[in-house]
Amino acid sequence: MASVARVLIDTPLPQLDRLFDYAIPSALSDQVVPGVRVTAPLRAEGRLADGLVVEVGDTSSFDGALTPLESVVSPARVLAPEVWALARRIADRQAGSANDVLRLAIPPRSVAAERKWLAQGSPREVPMVAHPVEGYEGGLIESAIDGDGRLALRSLPGVIELPDGTWVGRWAVTLAQAAVRAVIDGRSAILAVPDYRDQEQLEAVLRTLVPAGTVAALDARRTNAQRYAAFLSCLTQPADGAHTPRIIVGNRSVVYAPAARLGLIALYDDGDPLFAEPLAPYAHARDVALVRQQQQQDCAVIFAGHTRSVEVQRLVELGYLSDVAPVPLVTPKVVPTAAQQSQQAADGGRVPSSAFRTASEALLAGPVLVQVARPGYVSLLACRRCGQAARCTNCAGPLQLASSHAVPSCAWCGRLAGDWACSECNNRTYRMVTRGSARTAEELGRAFPGMRVVVSDGERPLTRVEGEPRTLVVATRGAEPIAAGGYAAVILLDGERMLQRESLHVGDDCLRWWSNAAALAAVGAPTLLVGVGGPLAQALALWQQHSYAAAQLHDRRTLGFPPALRVASVTGKPAAVQSAIDALALAPIRDVLGPAPVAPEGPRSLDDGLVRAIVRFDYAHGDAVATALRGAIVRQATGARRPPGERRRGRPAPTLRVKLDDPEIL
Known part of the structure; x- marks a missing residue:
C-alpha cells in the first residue's frame, strides 16, 4: 500500500509551486488517493494548509523523515489527471503557478452538492440521435470529429427558429450538432463561448437535441453550489469508476473542465477579448484549447466564428488548421456608406440619407437594429470654442453627461463639474463629441415618430426582441439582441469612432463587431456600414473576413508583431x-x-x-x-x-x- 503522497499546496507563493512529499498515516491509507483534497502541515510557517494529492507512491526523493498528512477533507477526486497535466503545462508555458490555473479549473467546494454527488451512481444512459451538421459539405465536420481534426470554421450567418419557437444564431446549431456527434461516440465535448448571451443560445439548441442531464453548464452566473455540482458531474463516478460523456458549455475557464474521454473542444468567436484571462497566469482560452488538444490526442478542435482572428489565420497558413466554409457560401447583403457620401439627415448628419431611407422602409416590415459605439447618454465632452477635451479638475478624467438635463460628471471619480471651464481658453460652454445609446435612442425617436425605440446596452441588457414591425433597437457593440425572424435592416453607426481606439487589434475587433451584428439580419435584409471605407469595409461587404486576417498577418510578420512572434x-x-x-x-x-x-x-x-x-x-x-x-x-x-x-x-x-x-x- 502506498505510503507517500505528493501534494500541491494551495498557496500564492511562487517559490512553493512544486509537489511536496508527505507521509500517509495508516488511518488515512485508504482515503489518500490522487485527486482528493487534504490538509497538510507547513513546518516553515507553523500552520496547516490546504492541498491536492497529485500522486501516491512508496518512495520519496527526500532523505529525512516525512511529515504526515493531517486529514482528508473529502473523498471526492476533484483533481482529474488530465486537468493536472494541463494545469502544469499551462503554468510552465505562461511563467505562472499551477495553483493559479487550478483556481480557474476547480470551483469552490459546496459540501451539500458534493454529498449528493458521492451518494449517487452513474446515470442511466439515454439513447440519442445523431444530427448531421447542416450547411457544410457532407460529412466534413463529422469526419474531423471522428478523426481528431483541427478546423477553422466559417460560421453560417443568420438566425433560425428551433422546434420550441426559440430563435438562435445558426452558428449555435452547428456547434451543438458537432457536440452531439462526439457524445454519441462516447466522448465528451467542451463548447466555449464569450458570454452568457451566446451560452443561452447554445443551451437552447442542446435542449432540443439531447436529453436532460447531458449538458453541464460551467459559468460564473451560476451559484457556487450549481457550478460545483455541474463540475462534479463531469468527473468519473466515485461508485463504479464510470465516465459519462457530457457536453460541457461555459465561458473562458470551461476549457479546463475535467473530461477523461474528450472528443471535441470548440470555441466560438475566439477573437473576443472576453476569452483573454485577466488573472494570472493570463492564458488565453484559445491557447489552452490548443495545448489540451495536443495533450489529449484523441480530440478534435474547432474555432468557429463569423470573423477569423489573426492568431487562427496563422495556424491555417501553417497547415495546422483546416479552413472550412459553408456550402453554398452564404453572404449577407452589406452596403458600405463612405463618410464623404454622408448627407444631412434627421439626426443632424450622423445617419446618411441612404441609411435613413433604408431604415424607414425596413421598419414597415420588421425591427431595425442600430449599432452604436458606447452606452449612456454622452460619453465625451469637449470645449465648444477650441475643441479641447473636457477634463475633471480633480483627477483629469473625461467628463460625460448622464442625460440631457444632467450636470457633467467625471467618468473616473464621479465628481460633478458644474463650474467647469476649459483649461486652454477658459470657455465655459461644451459640445458633445460622442453620443451614447441613450442619446442615440432619443434622437432616433424624434427622427422616426410613432416608432417603438428599444435600448440594449450594459445597463439594460436584452437577449431577445419580438420580430414586430415599427421597432427600432439601439444596441451597443456586443449587446445586440436576437430578433425573431431576423432584423429587416441593420445600421452600423460610429464606425470611425470605433476605429480611433489605439490598439493593434482595433481593426479585427471592429470587423468582428460589425460581422456579428450583420449576421443577425434576416435573409436578404440590408446591412449599412456608415462612414467607413477601405479594406475593412470591403472585407465586410464581400464577407471575406479571412482575407482581412491574412492581410493583417502579413503586415505583422513584416513589423515583428504578434502573432508572428x-x-x-x-x-x-x-x-x-x-x-x-x-x-x-x-x-x-x-x-x-x-x-x-x-x-x-x-x-x-x-x-x-x-x-x-x-x-x-x-x-x-x-x-x-x-x-x-x-x-x-x-x-x-x-x-x-x-x-x-x-x-x-x-x-x-x-x-x-x-x-x-x-x-x-x-
Missing part, C-alpha cells in the same frame, strides 16, 4: 524589471523593448514608479523564455530582504508581473 510584458519597479531582463541574457530572444514608464490607468496612482519592458521571441523558444522569467519571479519573491531597522514591518511585497501573449500590450 510571441511577446512577454515584464512590469514592476525598475530594479526588478532589470533583474528579469538580465535573466534572459542566455535565452534565445529576438529583442527587448524598453523599459519604459507605465502610465497610471484611471484615477489610481498605484502604478506610479513602475516600468514595463516588452520581450519578443519565437514560438520555438517559448519554454526557455518562460522558464527564465519564472526564475526571476521566484528569485524576487524569495530574495526580497527587509532593510535594517525595519525587521518587524514584514518583507516588501514583490512588484514583478509577467504576462505572456498579452493581447493589448502593443
Whole structure:
C-alpha cells in the first residue's frame, strides 16, 4: 500500500509551486488517493494548509523523515489527471503557478452538492440521435470529429427558429450538432463561448437535441453550489469508476473542465477579448484549447466564428488548421456608406440619407437594429470654442453627461463639474463629441415618430426582441439582441469612432463587431456600414473576413508583431524589471523593448514608479523564455530582504508581473 503522497499546496507563493512529499498515516491509507483534497502541515510557517494529492507512491526523493498528512477533507477526486497535466503545462508555458490555473479549473467546494454527488451512481444512459451538421459539405465536420481534426470554421450567418419557437444564431446549431456527434461516440465535448448571451443560445439548441442531464453548464452566473455540482458531474463516478460523456458549455475557464474521454473542444468567436484571462497566469482560452488538444490526442478542435482572428489565420497558413466554409457560401447583403457620401439627415448628419431611407422602409416590415459605439447618454465632452477635451479638475478624467438635463460628471471619480471651464481658453460652454445609446435612442425617436425605440446596452441588457414591425433597437457593440425572424435592416453607426481606439487589434475587433451584428439580419435584409471605407469595409461587404486576417498577418510578420512572434510584458519597479531582463541574457530572444514608464490607468496612482519592458521571441523558444522569467519571479519573491531597522514591518511585497501573449500590450 502506498505510503507517500505528493501534494500541491494551495498557496500564492511562487517559490512553493512544486509537489511536496508527505507521509500517509495508516488511518488515512485508504482515503489518500490522487485527486482528493487534504490538509497538510507547513513546518516553515507553523500552520496547516490546504492541498491536492497529485500522486501516491512508496518512495520519496527526500532523505529525512516525512511529515504526515493531517486529514482528508473529502473523498471526492476533484483533481482529474488530465486537468493536472494541463494545469502544469499551462503554468510552465505562461511563467505562472499551477495553483493559479487550478483556481480557474476547480470551483469552490459546496459540501451539500458534493454529498449528493458521492451518494449517487452513474446515470442511466439515454439513447440519442445523431444530427448531421447542416450547411457544410457532407460529412466534413463529422469526419474531423471522428478523426481528431483541427478546423477553422466559417460560421453560417443568420438566425433560425428551433422546434420550441426559440430563435438562435445558426452558428449555435452547428456547434451543438458537432457536440452531439462526439457524445454519441462516447466522448465528451467542451463548447466555449464569450458570454452568457451566446451560452443561452447554445443551451437552447442542446435542449432540443439531447436529453436532460447531458449538458453541464460551467459559468460564473451560476451559484457556487450549481457550478460545483455541474463540475462534479463531469468527473468519473466515485461508485463504479464510470465516465459519462457530457457536453460541457461555459465561458473562458470551461476549457479546463475535467473530461477523461474528450472528443471535441470548440470555441466560438475566439477573437473576443472576453476569452483573454485577466488573472494570472493570463492564458488565453484559445491557447489552452490548443495545448489540451495536443495533450489529449484523441480530440478534435474547432474555432468557429463569423470573423477569423489573426492568431487562427496563422495556424491555417501553417497547415495546422483546416479552413472550412459553408456550402453554398452564404453572404449577407452589406452596403458600405463612405463618410464623404454622408448627407444631412434627421439626426443632424450622423445617419446618411441612404441609411435613413433604408431604415424607414425596413421598419414597415420588421425591427431595425442600430449599432452604436458606447452606452449612456454622452460619453465625451469637449470645449465648444477650441475643441479641447473636457477634463475633471480633480483627477483629469473625461467628463460625460448622464442625460440631457444632467450636470457633467467625471467618468473616473464621479465628481460633478458644474463650474467647469476649459483649461486652454477658459470657455465655459461644451459640445458633445460622442453620443451614447441613450442619446442615440432619443434622437432616433424624434427622427422616426410613432416608432417603438428599444435600448440594449450594459445597463439594460436584452437577449431577445419580438420580430414586430415599427421597432427600432439601439444596441451597443456586443449587446445586440436576437430578433425573431431576423432584423429587416441593420445600421452600423460610429464606425470611425470605433476605429480611433489605439490598439493593434482595433481593426479585427471592429470587423468582428460589425460581422456579428450583420449576421443577425434576416435573409436578404440590408446591412449599412456608415462612414467607413477601405479594406475593412470591403472585407465586410464581400464577407471575406479571412482575407482581412491574412492581410493583417502579413503586415505583422513584416513589423515583428504578434502573432508572428510571441511577446512577454515584464512590469514592476525598475530594479526588478532589470533583474528579469538580465535573466534572459542566455535565452534565445529576438529583442527587448524598453523599459519604459507605465502610465497610471484611471484615477489610481498605484502604478506610479513602475516600468514595463516588452520581450519578443519565437514560438520555438517559448519554454526557455518562460522558464527564465519564472526564475526571476521566484528569485524576487524569495530574495526580497527587509532593510535594517525595519525587521518587524514584514518583507516588501514583490512588484514583478509577467504576462505572456498579452493581447493589448502593443
